[in-house]
Amino acid sequence: MLNNMPDPALGQKILARLPSLAEKASRRLGRPPVLMEVCGTHTMAIAKSGMRSLLAGHLELRSGPGCPVCVTDQGDIDKMIALAGRPEVTIATFGDMLRVPGTDSSLEVERARGARVEIFYAPADAVEFAAGSPEKEIVFLGVGFETTIPAVALSLELAVAQGLRNYSVLSSHKLVPPVMKALLSDPELKIDGFILPGHVCAVTGRQAFEFISGEYHIPAVITGFEPLDLLASVCLLLNQIADGRPETVNGYTRLVREEGNKKARAIMEKYFEPADALWRGFGLVPQSGLALKKEYSLYDAAARFPLQVPASRPLIGCACGDILKGKLTSPQCPLFAKSCTPLNPVGPCMVSSEGACAAYYQYEWAAK
C-alpha cells in the first residue's frame, strides 16, 4: 500500500529463502506446488512484478476466477446487451463492461448503433444522473464481488431515499467464498495454496474463508497488493505446505479485520439475498450470486424489464472458461497473442484490464 512498505532488504531476504522452502514443499507433494490467486488486481500485480518467471522452476502461479467481468456468464452479457437495445432504457455501467463480447454484439457496438450507454466510476453517480433525467429509465449493471456490491447497495439506498422511480439494478453480482468451494470440490483441480483477495476479505473478514483450510485442508493467505505482500504470502503458503499444517492466515492485517466490514455487509444484506448464479467456465454455482430482495422489486431491472434472449453461443476458440478455473494459463490458448490481443480481443479475459490474458499479454508476453 502506497510507499510505506518499501523494504528491499526484506524482499531480497525472502527471495533468497524461497527456493529452499519451495523444495521442501515439493518434496512433500511429490511435485512443484501450484498456487492460485483469485483477484484480478493480484493477477495484474503478479504479472507486473515479473514474479512468475522469477519463481519458475520452483513453483507455479495460476489465476482463478478473480476478474468479475471475466466470470460473467455469456447469457448474462447477452441480456445486458439486449437491455441496451430497449428504447426507453439507458444503461449505466462501469467502463470495463463496454467491450465485453456477447454472442452477437457488445455494449460498445450497440452504443455506436445509437443505444444509450453511460459510464460511471461510482454507482452513486448513476443515481444522481437518474435524478437529473426523470424521463429516462436508468439501469445500472451490477457486476462485481464483495468489494463492489456494498457501493451498488448504497446506490439503491440513495434511490429509495429520493423516491426515484427510474433507477434500477441488473444484479449479476458474484460472491467469492461459494466459487472457492466449487473450485475446491473439483477433483481434477490440484491447487496447493490460495492467495486470497485482500479487498474482498476486507468486507467478508478472514472467517468467511476459514473453510479452505478447515474443511478442505488447503493453505490460504489473505494478501495485500505490494510485491512484498505477494512474496511473503507465497513463502507463508510454502511453509504451510512443507509442514502439512494448512491454515487460513490473515497476511493483510493493516486492512483486513477478523470479522470484516460489518456495515458493508449489512447494507448488502438489506437489499440483496443469495441466489444461484452462472459463472463462465463453472456453470451454475449454488448461492454464489445475489438477487434483489422481493420488497425492492421496483428497483430490480430483471423484474421490470423481463427479457428473453436467444441461447448464447460460446466464443469460438476462447479458453477463458478453463483459464478462470485454473486449468489452463493464457499462453496455452491457441488464440493468445495471435488472433486475440488487447487491441482485438476475442474473450473477456483479454478485454478486461484485470483479466488474466490481458495482464499476461501486457506485462509478460509483450515484454519478451
Next chain:
Amino acid sequence: MCLGIPGKVIEVNLAENWAVVETFGVRKKISITLVDEEITPGDYLMVHTGYAIGKIDLSDAETTLKLWEEILLAE
C-alpha cells in the same frame, strides 16, 4: 472496476459522511458511510468505486513486517 485505491485523508465531513482523499496528487471526494472507525486527516483509506471500504492501519504495517521477518527468516 474492482480496483482498490488507497488515499490519504485531506478533509473529513462527519456530518455528511464524506472525505476528500488524495492519491498520487489527485484529490477526490469519497463517501465514508461504510467505515466504522474514527477518521482524521492524515489517515489512509482503501477506496472502491467511490466508497472507503476500510481504514489502513499504518502502525500495523510495521508489525506485519516484523512478523514476516520472524516467520520467514527463522530456521
